[in-house]
Amino acid sequence: MTLSADQILALAPDAASRRAGQDQAKPAQWQGLGRAGTVIWGEIKGSAATPYRTVADPSGPAAKCTCPSRKFPCKHAIGLMLVAAAGAPPEAEPPDWVAAWIRGRESRTAPPAKAGAKPLDARAQDRRRQARDAKVAGALDELDLWLRDLMRRGLAAARAEPYAYWDGMAGRLVDGQAPGLARRVRALPGLAAAGARPGAAAPEAALALGVGRLALLVRAARRLDALAPEQAAGVRAAIGFPVSAEELAARPGMSDEWAVLAHTVAEQDRLMVRTVWFVGRRTGQPAQVIDFAAAGATLPLAPSPGQDHAGSLAFHPGDPPLRAAFREGTVVASAAALPAGGTVAQAHDTFSGVLARAPWIETWPVCVAGVRLGHLAGEVGLAAGDATGCLPLRADPHLPAVLAVSAGHPVDLFGLYDGFGLQVLAVAAAGRRFAVPAQDPRPILLRAA
Template identity: 40%
Template sequence: MDTLGVRWTADQVLALAPDDASRRAGSKLGTAGPWSGAGSSGEGAVWGLCRGSGSKPYRTVVDTTGPAYACSCPSRKFPCKHALGLLLLWSEGDGAVGGGDAPDWAERWLESRRERTEGARAREAEGAGRTGGDPEAARRRAERRAARITAGAEELEQRLADLLRGGLASAEQSGYGLWEETAARMVDAQAPGLAGRVRELGAIPGSGPGWPVRLLEECALTHLLDRAWLSVDRLPGPLAATVRTRVGLAAPAEGAAVRDRWLVLAQYDSTDGKLTTRRMWLHGRETGRTALLLSFGAAGRAPELALPVGVVLDAALLPHAGAGALRAELGERFAPPAPLDRPPSGGTVGDALTAYGLALREDPWLDSWPVTLADVVPIPTDHGWQLADAVSVTGGGEALPLSGPALGRPGLWRLVALSGGGPVTVFGECGHRGFTPLAAWSADAPGETVPLH
């Protein structure tokens, strides 16, 4: 602990890295050797000069309340390796980063950032009191886009009918090109959600044994989404909002802000080659609510928003409609990040399956649902690893297979090592293919979040 509220761990710092290369490069700079003039303030700022290949050192400053980063290096990554190295040095807490006043170059950036933040809040407050724009023009634009999506959905229905009429075997023979062409037309129809589902359909025939079954399942879900869109005006309000979100219409943040002490449970990135999507899961300590923050980055650039896993934020979230009302936007923060004292409360494997089933009733296209499992043990089986209720080890419980692209071998072994054969608390995503663990806590160190991705 220090004057910034909570001193991050090395794992929390490295979880902010935009890629593995930055993580490795930042780790090399996490020692006192290349740094000079390093310091920190009680307002959430950390700064320092890092010796590089040029005659002048790189000026690096981090606002940990964002977090936000600035560095004079030419890197386009956020955070760059110098910001990661500086935060790693600060996380050691061995006096290499002392306290004091920020130098002029760091203070100028910090002041500029404060002004931008205050200006953004003022604009939001001003905009909240007026509708803005021409409502009639906005209505016409929405109608034109809806008509294009409808045309795209009708074309996709014809594509699915042709596939089933010709037999699923034709999907393997025709290759990926036809699906990509169909996906491109969905993009032209301004339905990126449908385009994403089409690309998934195109990838299934090459996904290994059992692909016809998986293809038929995904075709059925895509057909269901098409038909739901074509009759969206007759659906109940919450389901209609979910359908609009699934085809690619952004659901705006609406309703009252929810202030809570939000535990940052997990953060991980996925990419489709054109866009990097960062998913951040938060859990409200008082409300018990789970929320999903999304941040996006164009090809080659990491998403800007990044939160250290395992800290607690006193903040307001603005919820979105549809898709289980999980997605939210990060609003005002009221205090520096605080340390975690205990993991979120969890349930059994049966509770997780029930929660996923209830969520599917509201959103049939849901791949997974966030849950926390309490007192579970990772166990090996002939078909891979499972998470089992602790009582099931001696008989009487249930188990879930571990799966998912977010779980790599290092994460699996980290979970097994943390457990040591004993029960742990695990947060992750429960879906029809199993459970993807994202973070875990042991009974011996309930305040330490262990990332598993």
């Protein structure tokens, strides 16, 4: 299905690319326009001596251009897709450079050929696995001792420690090949300094919660043999053990119409980390697809808020399942309504059930339907409420826009809940859906559907 102009512009990496892409969306500027199925192509004159060759597949979405831009998609790819959205180019036989791009995409998505493959050295694999397990076990011992010392001295004293105190422990965990634990340790000084979670009585309470989750994760990591396979896999993932491509390929896919509700982007260990948040319209299953890019590099294309991924996702091992990877499917226009919205009480119950299965989980995606926004008595911040209860909303520069969209009427919200407050990522009201922009601190929302 051809994307709308708004959906194509939402793929642009920044505002400058959106404006430049619109400038390239004039059919008279293009030569050799053609289409084969969902793949479109054309050539456009740029600053080089020869025209730039651009090919795109909006259903992927995917694109490639011979221009030197490091942005992805570049302005020419955006312009080409806008031209196609305004009026589909004629069907034609793909030229050689387009056919090569199509074959390359097919080869990357096809399962690897086994004929002639070099046999794996099972003994070497076992040695590497045992060596890492031994390193992680040592890191767990050191972290357990460090946590005991921290609690023995008291959390009030820990709050006065410099960042180097926390970063030193995190560095030793990275050396022990437990990067997931290191990330959690590096997050502790932020809790110690602010304790900003709604409902937290004091910074010490927020710090105690973070330390407690770490301690529970250490206990679970020492009892992997006593856990169910999916629970054990979830613990290993939280520690930082990777999931191999072969293991993920063997996982069953879950088919649904996956509504893309929001993107979040953060910097972690000098990498840009983007999370695409989905909820299945039929199953109500939440999912996150995570992509990484080095500093200065561009993140791969992904469906934008206001689109659905009609197909299947493969979930990483873990209980409860959340992180996933794309399988087969196409991008289609999305309905305005949020999927699987429940009551505030159901959101509390969902989070409680998640904690019962994995008490070290920090946040969980939830949808609530038909809530009204307002201020709790004696409180400064906003809250969302219905007949079953209230959810405090985490402080965010986009909340005034969320409140304006509601206009005093019931709305549906999607966000990340941590047991204290909801970080709003999407809102649906009066037949329209909006998403919080991933990297724009201004008090605005993006129209999604």
